[in-house]
Amino acid sequence: MTDKHSYGQFCPLSMASEIVCTRWTPLILREFLHGTTRFNDLRRGVPKMSPALLSKRLKELEAAGIITSETRADGNPEYRLTEMGRELEPALMALGGWGHRWIESSVSLRNLDPSLLMWDMRRNLAPLSLPDRRCTIQFLYPELAPVDQNWWIVVEDGAVDLCRIDPGHEIDLLVSASLRAMTSVWMGLTTIKAEVEAGRIQLDGERAIARSIGKWLGLSHFAPMKRNVG
Amino acid sequence: MTDKHSYGQFCPLSMASEIVCTRWTPLILREFLHGTTRFNDLRRGVPKMSPALLSKRLKELEAAGIITSETRADGNPEYRLTEMGRELEPALMALGGWGHRWIESSVSLRNLDPSLLMWDMRRNLAPLSLPDRRCTIQFLYPELAPVDQNWWIVVEDGAVDLCRIDPGHEIDLLVSASLRAMTSVWMGLTTIKAEVEAGRIQLDGERAIARSIGKWLGLSHFAPMKRNVG
DNA sequence: CTGCATCCTCTTCGATACTG
DNA sequence: CAGTATCGAAGAGGATGCAG
Numbered sequence: 001m002t003d004k005h006s007y008g009q010f011c012p013l014s015m016a017s018e019i020v021c022t023r024w025t026p027l028i029l030r031e032f033l034h035g036t037t038r039f040n041d042l043r044r045g046v047p048k049m050s051p052a053l054l055s056k057r058l059k060e061l062e063a064a065g066i067i068t069s070e071t072r073a074d075g076n077p078e079y080r081l082t083e084m085g086r087e088l089e090p091a092l093m094a095l096g097g098w099g100h101r102w103i104e105s106s107v108s109l110r111n112l113d114p115s116l117l118m119w120d121m122r123r124n125l126a127p128l129s130l131p132d133r134r135c136t137i138q139f140l141y142p143e144l145a146p147v148d149q150n151w152w153i154v155v156e157d158g159a160v161d162l163c164r165i166d167p168g169h170e171i172d173l174l175v176s177a178s179l180r181a182m183t184s185v186w187m188g189l190t191t192i193k194a195e196v197e198a199g200r201i202q203l204d205g206e207r208a209i210a211r212s213i214g215k216w217l218g219l220s221h222f223a224p225m226k227r228n229v230g
Numbered sequence: 231m232t233d234k235h236s237y238g239q240f241c242p243l244s245m246a247s248e249i250v251c252t253r254w255t256p257l258i259l260r261e262f263l264h265g266t267t268r269f270n271d272l273r274r275g276v277p278k279m280s281p282a283l284l285s286k287r288l289k290e291l292e293a294a295g296i297i298t299s300e301t302r303a304d305g306n307p308e309y310r311l312t313e314m315g316r317e318l319e320p321a322l323m324a325l326g327g328w329g330h331r332w333i334e335s336s337v338s339l340r341n342l343d344p345s346l347l348m349w350d351m352r353r354n355l356a357p358l359s360l361p362d363r364r365c366t367i368q369f370l371y372p373e374l375a376p377v378d379q380n381w382w383i384v385v386e387d388g389a390v391d392l393c394r395i396d397p398g399h400e401i402d403l404l405v406s407a408s409l410r411a412m413t414s415v416w417m418g419l420t421t422i423k424a425e426v427e428a429g430r431i432q433l434d435g436e437r438a439i440a441r442s443i444g445k446w447l448g449l450s451h452f453a454p455m456k457r458n459v460g
Numbered sequence: 461c462t463g464c465a466t467c468c469t470c471t472t473c474g475a476t477a478c479t480g
Numbered sequence: 481c482a483g484t485a486t487c488g489a490a491g492a493g494g495a496t497g498c499a500g
Contacts, residue, residue: 005491008278010341010413011350012452013260013322016329021251023492030243039463048238050493055464065332075500076462084332084458091328092243094321099246102295102314111240120241183240222242228314235471253473269482280474285483306481 016091019064024049026092028057032067033089034123037078044119061085093221100222104229105189112179114141117186118151122162124218127155130209136169137209140176173205173213188223246321249294254279256322258287262297263319264353267308274349291315323451330452334459335419342409344371347416348381352392354448357385360439366399367439370406403435403443418453 007014020026024046031045042054058079061067066085069077118139134156141149152163161167175182181200184190192213195201203210237244250256254276261275272284288309291297296315299307348369364386371379382393391397405412411430414420422443425431433440 006341007254007257007276008341008343009257009346010338010343010417011257011260011326011346012329012333012338012417012450013326014257014329014341015333015338016325017251017256020325021247021253021256023252024237026247026251027237027239027241027244030241040461046237048493050495051464052466052494053492074462087332088328091321091324094324095246095250096241096243098318098321099242099244102317103242103245103249108240108242108245111236111238111244113238113240116239116241187240187242220242273482278474280476281483282485283473304481307483 019060019066020088020091022057022060024053025057025061026095028054028061029066029085029088029092030096032079032081032085033092037080038076039079042079045116047115097222097225100188100220100225101228105184105187106230108187109180109183112183114144114148114151114179117179117183118153118162120220121186121218122153122160124221125153125155125160126216126218127158127160129212129216130155134169135172135209136167137173137175138171139182140174141179141182142176143178171205173203173209175201175203175213177201185217186219186223188220188225188227192217249290249296250318250321252287252290254283255287255291256325258284258291259296259315259318259322260326262309262311262315263322267310269307269309272309275346277345327452327455330418330450330455331458335414335417335457336460338417339410339413342413344374344378344381344409347409347413348383348392350450351416351448352383352390354451355383355385355390356446356448357388357390359442359446360385364399365402365439366397367403367405368401369412370404371409371412372406373408401435403433403439405431405433405443407431415447416449416453418450418455419457422447 006018009015020029027046027049028042031042034045036042036045039054039058043049043051046054058067058069062069065082066088067079067081069079072078134154137153137155139151139153150164150166152167154161154163154167154169177195178200181190181195185192185195185201192201196203203213236248239245250259257276257279258272261272264275266272266275269284269288273279273281276284288297288299292299295312296318297309297311299309302308364384367383367385369381369383380394380396382397384391384393384397384399407425408430411420411425415422415425415431422431426433433443
């Protein structure tokens with residue numbers, strides 16, 4: 001009829017699913033809802049997706065009216081949600097909230113990935129809850145392969161940068177952790193405090209910054225919410 | 231890592247999308263939320279899906295904990311949503327509501343299908359708003375091929391049956407319509423009253439039943455809601 | 461470096477037919 | 481009624497290339 005990919009149903013849920021519920025698309029939209037606008041930043045949020053497929057999906061989303069692309073001064077496109085796209089947020093949040101409440105942590109925690117964790121903590125970090133000067137926080141995951149062990153987050157003038165190579169600044173706080181413990185904290189399965197007491201996370205450095213970590217550390221949007229399963 | 235199909239991300243939206251946002255799955259869940267429990271009834275809601283794929287999806291949903299299957303007395307399985315599955319309703323309603331508000335009717339109306347329309351009107355019909363006796367309502371779509379022209383809905387003792395062959399009862403109301411007009415009414419783009427006045431729908435039969443059609447006729451759950459596009 | 465396009469392989473899907 | 485079996489077509493993933 002219309003095309004091969006269509007469900008052929010006029011039902012609004014069917015029409016919406018044709019656009020939103022295709023492979024990778026909810027994750028791309030998650031990146032957009034976090035404010036990402038550029039191709040390679042999108043890729044950091046969905047690193048296992050091939051660039052060709054991401055490119056295809058962006059064209060589909062643009063054709064559907066969910067995003068626009070505009071060529072910037074540097075000649076590269078900038079993608080942005082339209083109002084239609086922004087209004088997907090409640091539906092995606094509801095789906096994410098359901099996942100948070102119902103999907104077993106033992107399943108989610110099979111997908112540990114320091115890169116995704118740090119990338120998300122970077123964007124959810126609250127600079128205003130840190131001292132009003134440059135702050136450098138190092139994260140150390142001793143159990144990982146050397147290339148993934150060290151991460152630095154540099155906060156300066158409200159901007160948050162994530163580095164995989166030492167920026168050379170004095171370290172204000174060193175967070176040493178098992179990746180599983182840190183991810184569990186991010187997900188809201190446990191707390192920094194509990195993990196520190198259990199010896200799975202250590203904080204070394206400036207007392208004030210360590211004490212206020214619960215305020216500035218960016219966790220999952222769903223972390224404060226109750227769960228129904230283990 | 232885990233398997234090929236996984237996005238490899240611990241994010242709850244990613245985990246939820248792996249289960250819910252696969253091809254056909256939102257439509258299957260829509261059927262379940264309407265109370266369907268049997269394989270061939272599910273098929274009526276997703277007639278363009280192959281039975282092999284439906285069977286596969288049901289196994290996946292069961293493995294994910296969203297449905298259970300129990301063998302009934304007749305030896306055939308009965309599928310039911312678990313609590314985990316029922317709690318998907320807000321997310322799916324949000325997605326459907328978004329589709330209703332934002333997807334152009336000209337696009338949805340490319341998917342006209344009398345079978346899907348009648349099947350949905352059957353299950354959303356309100357028997358209590360009809361006289362407390364057997365009522366037979368015939369729908370006639372003169373422009374369609376003969377096999378799709380005639381439909382009968384029989385309401386008796388609170389049960390609603392849909393027939394494609396004449397049940398032989400006296401007709402209490404004959405609804406003659408263009409399929410596009412009837413579907414537009416179902417979607418909430420227009421009203422029965424407006425379509426009758428425009429000559430695209432005719433009601434012939436018992437006055438009281440015709441007058442109360444707005445009460446007993448089952449429309450889309452989203453029909454009363456505002457839309458943002460044409 | 462960013463933003464793709466191409467080529468190739470592998471998996472999934474759809475159509476049809478058939479079974480207990 | 482409730483599925484399997486089979487097979488060709490479409491789609492996704494990985495590697496590589498390339499222009500601005």
